[in-house]
Amino acid sequence: MKKNLIITALACSVLTGCVRIEVPSETAGTDTISFDPPEQTVIRLARSDAGHILNAIAEEQGYLRDEGIAVEYVYTETDSAVFEGIREGRIDVASNSGTNLPLQMISEGMDLTIFGGYLLTGCMPVFGRKETEWTDVRSLIGKTMACEPNMYAITGPLLDLRYEPLRDVKWYNPDDQMDRITAVLNGEADYGLVGTALNYEILNNPDLKIMTYADDILPEYSCCRVEALTSWVQENPNTVKALMRAWIRAMSYYEANHEDAVNIAIKVIDQDEEVIRAYLDNPRFDLNTGPMKKSIKRAWRYMRRLGILSKESARINIDDHINVDLYKEALDECQKKYGSENPRFYEKMQAQFAKNNQ
Numbered sequence: 249m250k251k252n253l254i255i256t257a258l259a260c261s262v263l264t265g266c267v268r269i270e271v272p273s274e275t276a277g278t279d280t281i282s283f284d285p286p287e288q289t290v291i292r293l294a295r296s297d298a299g300h301i302l303n304a305i306a307e308e309q310g311y312l313r314d315e316g317i318a319v320e321y322v323y324t325e326t327d328s329a330v331f332e333g334i335r336e337g338r339i340d341v342a343s344n345s346g347t348n349l350p351l352q353m354i355s356e357g358m359d360l361t362i363f364g365g366y367l368l369t370g371c372m373p374v375f376g377r378k379e380t381e382w383t384d385v386r387s388l389i390g391k392t393m394a395c396e397p398n399m400y401a402i403t404g405p406l407l408d409l410r411y412e413p414l415r416d417v418k419w420y421n422p423d424d425q426m427d428r429i430t431a432v433l434n435g436e437a438d439y440g441l442v443g444t445a446l447n448y449e450i451l452n453n454p455d456l457k458i459m460t461y462a463d464d465i466l467p468e469y470s471c472c473r474v475e476a477l478t479s480w481v482q483e484n485p486n487t488v489k490a491l492m493r494a495w496i497r498a499m500s501y502y503e504a505n506h507e508d509a510v511n512i513a514i515k516v517i518d519q520d521e522e523v524i525r526a527y528l529d530n531p532r533f534d535l536n537t538g539p540m541k542k543s544i545k546r547a548w549r550y551m552r553r554l555g556i557l558s559k560e561s562a563r564i565n566i567d568d569h570i571n572v573d574l575y576k577e578a579l580d581e582c583q584k585k586y587g588s589e590n591p592r593f594y595e596k597m598q599a600q601f602a603k604n605n606q
Contacts, residue, residue, distance in 0.1 A: 281585045286317050286487040294330045294342040295321040298445050299517040301509065301528075302366065302535060305498035308512050315490035331358065340476055341491070347470040347547050348398045354569050355557035361481045362544060363571045364474035364492050368536035369463035370444035371527050372401075372471075375456050376432060380439070382459035385409070387439075392418040394428035394440035397556070401462040401469040402441065404550035414554060432456065444471075444533065445519065448526035461532050468604075470543035471534075478569070485574055492578035495537050497586060500593045502535060538579075538597065539572045541605045572605040 293303065303319055306312045312319060322339045324330045327349050333339035335358065342350070343366040354360050376382065385405050396419070397403060403413040420437045422428060425446060431437040433455060441462065442450070450456050463469055481488055502509040510528050514521050527533050548566045551557050579601060583594040 281581070283315075283490070283493075283581065284486045286315065286490045287484045288340070288487045289316060290318050290320050291487065291491060292320050292322050292338065292340045294324050294333060294339045294344065296324060296344055297518050298344060299513070300343060300366065301513045301517075302495045302498040302502065302537070304512050304516040305501050305509055306494040309498065309501060311494040311497045315494050317487065317490050317494070319491075334358075334360075334477060340480055341474060342476070343474045344472050345475075347473050347544060348396075348400060348551065350473060350475045351544070351548055351551055351566075352398070352557065354566070355551075355561035355564065357558075357560065359478045359569075360475045361478040361569055361571050362473045362475045362539055363481055363488055364495070364575050365470070365472065365536050365538050365540055366474060367444075367471035367534065368468055368538075368540060368543075369461075369532055369534040370471040371447055371530040371532035372441055372444055372462040373447055373450050373458040374402075374439060374441050374460045374462065374465070375429075375450045375458050376439045378455055378457045380457075380459075382439075384460075385465050386411075387459075388413075388417050390416065391438040392420055392436070394420045394422075394431045394437035396421045398551060398554070399441060399462075400547050400550035400554070401466040403554055404546070405465050407550060407553055429453070429456070444527045445523070447530065448523040451526055463532050463534070468540065468543050470540050470547055473539070473544065474537075481571060481574070488574045489578040489581070492537060492575055493582050496579060496582045496597070499535055499537050499597075500586070500590045503593060504590055536600070537575070538601050539570060539575055539605055541570050541572055543604065544570055572601075576601060576605070 293300065307319070322333060324333060327345045330339065330342050330345050331349070331353050334342060350360055350362060381387070385402065386409065388402070388406070389411060393402070395402065397414055406413040406416070420431055422431070425442045426449070428437065428440040428442055429446070429449060432440045439459065450458055510525065513528060514524055517524055545566055552561055579597055583598065587594045
């Protein structure tokens with residue numbers, strides 16, 4: 249049952265006169281669990297045509313309203329526009345721009361902090377023509393791959409196998425991912441990798457087949473992280489936690505009510521239902537709101553070894569750009585308040601946090 253917020257002014261301090269948001273407790277009629285109010289009530293979130301499923305659920309189910317916040321979408325056509333918007337103060341938070349891109353921005357001097365996650369793994373297909381053979385990632389050696397070479401989910405494992413991916417594989421990287429499909433079809437490339445939303449295109453082309461998925465090559469590769477300017481995170485810690493609590497609850501809803509969640513996505517994403525289901529119904533489409541610090545640091549190491557980060561990256565401690573504390577506080581608060589709704593979900597999330605964020 250949804251519960252309305254009770255916002256009361258409490259005399260926390262004669263000097264501060266702070267306000268707290270009191271949420272009715274699940275277990276006692278008069279007891280309340282208090283959350284500090286958000287410093288910013290409207291959060292400007294970068295959004296592409298793919299949308300944000302967890303935020304759509306949080307809006308539909310009233311979780312954002314419960315937190316006293318609203319999300320305003322800022323539409324962007326490219327990832328470069330996302331980070332330009334953040335730099336210029338038109339966008340507060342990004343969540344759909346992968347992990348490699350924010351890490352590249354950090355290496356180039358942009359002071360970003362990663363504080364949460366959206367997709368842990370998208371079902372990103374590695375594909376080829378139907379007659380093409382595939383054994384494992386080593387099948388790429390000596391071949392042409394239609395993909396960006398900074399896709400560490402592919403190049404990282406090749407590094408671990410003692411190959412030099414930028415030399416041993418030929419890379420073809422057009423701006424439009426549909427051109428990767430065309431390149432494989434016409435023989436310009438042997439293999440390709442495209443984003444999650446293009447699964448339908450591959451699955452429904454009789455001349456193509458999916459060889460594997462990115463997460464089969466590098467498990468928990470960290471698909472899309474949530475980041476903002478470090479100054480914004482430092483100035484808005486309660487806002488960050490409010491957003492994370494809403495998205496954590498949305499993830500719980502998604503896992504417990506998958507078909508309803510898919511229907512919400514169909515309403516808000518500008519794609520046909522069969523296109524959406526081609527990835528949302530794929531078990532590799534793995535939502536996870538946690539920062540996944542270990543996966544981020546692994547990606548940073550791979551990108552440094554590939555030599556695709558700036559020279560200044562050698563002086564950057566990537567730990568300084570990952571904040572796991574605010575997420576942990578939000579997760580603890582969610583479990584305390586809403587844990588009885590889905591105990592196994594919160595136990596799983598706590599276990600994942602302990603494993604992946606030390």
